[in-house]
Structure formats: structure tokens, C-alpha cells
Amino acid sequence: MAIEDLLPIVHPTGLYQASRHLVDAGGKRLRPSMLLIAAEATGGEAAAMVPAAVSIELIHNFTLIHDDIMDNADIRRGRQSVHKIWGESGAILAGDTLYSKAFQILGMTPGQPGLILESMNILSKTCTAICEGQWLDLEFENRFSVSENEYMEMIEKKTGVLYGASACMGATLSGASDKEVKGLDEFGRLTGMGFQIHDDVLDLTAPQKVLGKRRGGDLVEGKKTLIMIHALDHGVEVGVFGKKDAARQEIEEALSVLEKSGSIDYARSRAANLVNRGKQALDALSDSPAKMLLLDLADYMIRRGY
């Protein structure tokens, strides 16, 4: 990836160091991968799409930086979060910088102006939806109950749409047909929702070291994940829910309770279902090695250990 070249550390260096902090920590980079493979799968040339792929990854990182401020999250990708090092003001600005840099870099993608403009329109619409999703997520914390439909809307906006944008921007920039673009949007959106539910499962079940952030963080923050919605609907008692200073032992106990109640398995099955529906949307594409890779990527999104 050419992130270092496209986002150099220039004057004022503090701002760019803060902006690069999480980007340099790596992460799985599934979104840019999806964009590049989607481009290949629709007859485009992946190499030319690198700026677009970088722009998607920067948008993802911008949302992480701002979300970590709102969620009071101290650790991310095994590093201190941006606001812990540069303060809230620094983190707000680092996120804002990645936001505009993403659009600047997307504008560097070679190709027909009409196609690049079209992908900018996809990206801006997507960013608005992400804000709506994060707003709902915060609002849910203060509500007594959240329905499964409401949760699904929230993760579609918070996570699904950026995967959808990744896949369909790769296709759009390759000049793919409407049918292919629509199929890839659906593929990204649904598998992205599966990814988010799997993320909620990992937040509880993965070892902290592998996770790169506090284990059970969603639980103690009082996040209404699908697991918790199932538990609340079935009268399962989770004492540690919303208890920010919970001990490690208490989180272990909650995990065991949620395994027994079937709440975690329920989330797992919903994630698998979404991924399967997403894979079916790829029927819109003719067969190719890149399409096979997308199908594998979809499976990985809910099999990964972190």
C-alpha cells in the first residue's frame, strides 16, 4: 500500500503524526482489499485504484479516531488511542484531516472525471450514513431497550455501508454495469454487517492481546449489541452490563452466562446468514478468480480470530 506516499508527514508535523498514528498501526485493511478485488472482478485494473483504496482506509481510520473519543477508548490496535496522546483537540483535528485527505486522494485516482465524481458521491453519502450510525449507537446506550431491527439499521449504517462503498466504488471506477455495481454494494453491505456482529462476538470471546483493545469493552460501556439484545429479550441477567469499572473476572463470568443462554450462538448464526446473503448478491458477477477471492474474503470476515 502507498499510504505513506499519499499521506506524507509534512508541516505541521504534529498534525500528520497524529493522523498517521492509527494508520501506521496497520489493521486488517479489509476495506481497501475489497475495493481492489471488486475492481478486478469487474474488469478494472487494481493497480490504478490504489488511491481510491487508500481513501477508503483513511475514512475508516477517521471514524475510529473520533469514535474512540466518544467511547472513551484508551487502546486501539494495541496502541494508545490518538486522543490519549494528542488530547481531544488533537484527535478531533487528526480525524478531520483524514476526512479531507480521503477526498483529496480519491480525486487522484486516474480515470474518467464522471466515474471519479460518481465515486466521490458514493463516498460522501456513505460518510453521512456512518455519522447517523454512530449517532444511533450512542443513543442506544441511553435507552432501556433496542429492537433487533433498530440494531440492524445501526450496524448497516455504522459498518455495512463503508464495506458497500468499498465494493461498489471499485466497480464504479472500473466502469462496471449498474447490475454489477448494485450487486457489489449489496455484497459489501451485508458481509460488512456480518463483520460487525462477528466483531461484537470477538469483543467478548477473543483474548485481549489478540484483540488489541480492552476485552468486554462493549459490555461494560453498555453497548446494545445483538448479543445483549438477545440476552435482554430472554431475561438473561448480565450484572456487568454498563459497569465501566468491572473486573476481568466479572467479564469472564458474563461470557459464560452469555454462552449458556445461547446469545453468542444466536449472534454467530445471524452473522453467518448475512454473509451468505451477501455472497448470493455476487451472482450479478460473471465467474472469475477475483470473484472467488471475494467469496473467500466474505467467509474470512466472520471466521477471523481478531
Add this chain to the structure above:
Amino acid sequence: MAIEDLLPIVHPTGLYQASRHLVDAGGKRLRPSMLLIAAEATGGEAAAMVPAAVSIELIHNFTLIHDDIMDNADIRRGRQSVHKIWGESGAILAGDTLYSKAFQILGMTPGQPGLILESMNILSKTCTAICEGQWLDLEFENRFSVSENEYMEMIEKKTGVLYGASACMGATLSGASDKEVKGLDEFGRLTGMGFQIHDDVLDLTAPQKVLGKRRGGDLVEGKKTLIMIHALDHGVEVGVFGKKDAARQEIEEALSVLEKSGSIDYARSRAANLVNRGKQALDALSDSPAKMLLLDLADYMIRRGY
């Protein structure tokens, strides 16, 4: 203006109410006016440019919302600031929403895709510069001294470039020549810098009621404005500088000291000089009623009482 139509309050309504809070409070709307008049002055049709003008105003409002969080400012345009009502998380998200909405709405401007793409590239580059300017502004608060050149760079980025973008996007979307676009960029940037210096003067000299925010706010926050740089360079003692809990009477006294030392007059003359240079840049345009209006607008930027 069609802001209400282009930014309707939809689900989740709280997010859009927070996003619209400052926008609805009005403000002078000089930036969108500059865009529309610049379009007219280069043969474009102002009515068609309304979405672009709205996008510029939304970017301006987004920066106000985020800056007010960083500067701990409680009042803006005579209203409580967004973070005071919706909390920091709400204000971060309201700003982020205006950011993406601005790009979405700019994308709705009718015209050739190549010209719209070009103005999106101008806007994204401008937003990056604004972040750099705000970073420098914050950094200066923690520094012992700031040179006049450093201050000029800061206000060029923080304020000048968005006026530059307003003027040159109006021209770009009208299909103006490179010479006209460049002249208007220069016009907006220089008059915008004059505007910012005048703003620093008003922060000290205008009645609080007219100002719509705390009088002397820059002073007590320890902002290194051109006035303070002049005062510090000339050994003028301003006891209230950086004293956040200063009384009204102390601010009055500081004002009198800074009038006597010539620091305020110095800032006034630098502002006038910048505006004159900006007006000269309009030599790139042929004469027209719209050009006359731009020249008047430039004068207004440093004559306004608030």
C-alpha cells in the same frame, strides 16, 4: 438560500437538529455570497450554483462546531454552542455530518462532471489546509512567542483559504479561464485574511451583544492574534492575557492599553493592506456589476461592526 431544503431534519432527528443549530442561527453568510457573485462575475449563472454555495457555508459551520469544542467556547451567534447542548460527542458528530453533507450537496450542482470534480478537489484541499491552520492556532497557545509570518500562515490556512475556495469555486463552476480562477482565489484568500484580522479586532472592540460571543475571548484564551504579537514585540504589558477567568473590567483595561500602544491600529492597517491587495487581484476580471459588488464586499469585510 436553500439550506433548509438541502439539509432537511430527518432520522435520526437529534443528529440533524444538532447539525442545523448554528446554520439556522444565520451568520453573515459572506462565503456563499462571495461564491455566487464570483460566478456571476465570470459569466456563470448564480442560481445554478446554490448547492455549491450551501456546501461552502456548511464547511464553515462544521469548522465552527469543532473549533468551539477545542476552544471551550460556550456561545456562538448568540446561541449556546453545539457541544453545550448536545455534548462533545454530539458536536463531533454534528460537525462530521456537515462535512460529508457539504460534499454530497456540492455533488448536486448541475454542470459538467469535470468542473464539479475540479471544485470538489478544491474543497477537499481547502479543508486539509483549514485543519492545518487550526492545529497551528492551538499550537501557538502553548508557545512563548509567535512571529508575524507564522501568524500570517496560520490565518491564511484557518480563514483565507475558505474564502479563496469560495471565490475560485464560483469561477471554476462557471468554466472561467485559469487567469480568472487564479485571480479570484487570490482575491478571496487575501480579503479573507483581512477579514480574520478584523475579526480579532472586533473580538476586543465590539459590544458582546453585537458579537454574539464572549468579548475578549481570544485574549483570555491566550490566542496569539496579530494585536497580541504586536504588543508582545513592543513590551506592552497585558495582564489579562491567557487569564481564563478574567473579569469584564480587566478586559476593558486591556483594550485601553492595546489602543494606546498602537497594537490595535497596527492590526487595522494590516487588514486594510491585505484587502487592498486582494482587490488588485481582481484586475484579472473584466469589469461588470458583479465585479463591483466583489470590490464592495471586500471593503465590507473590514468595515463590518460584527
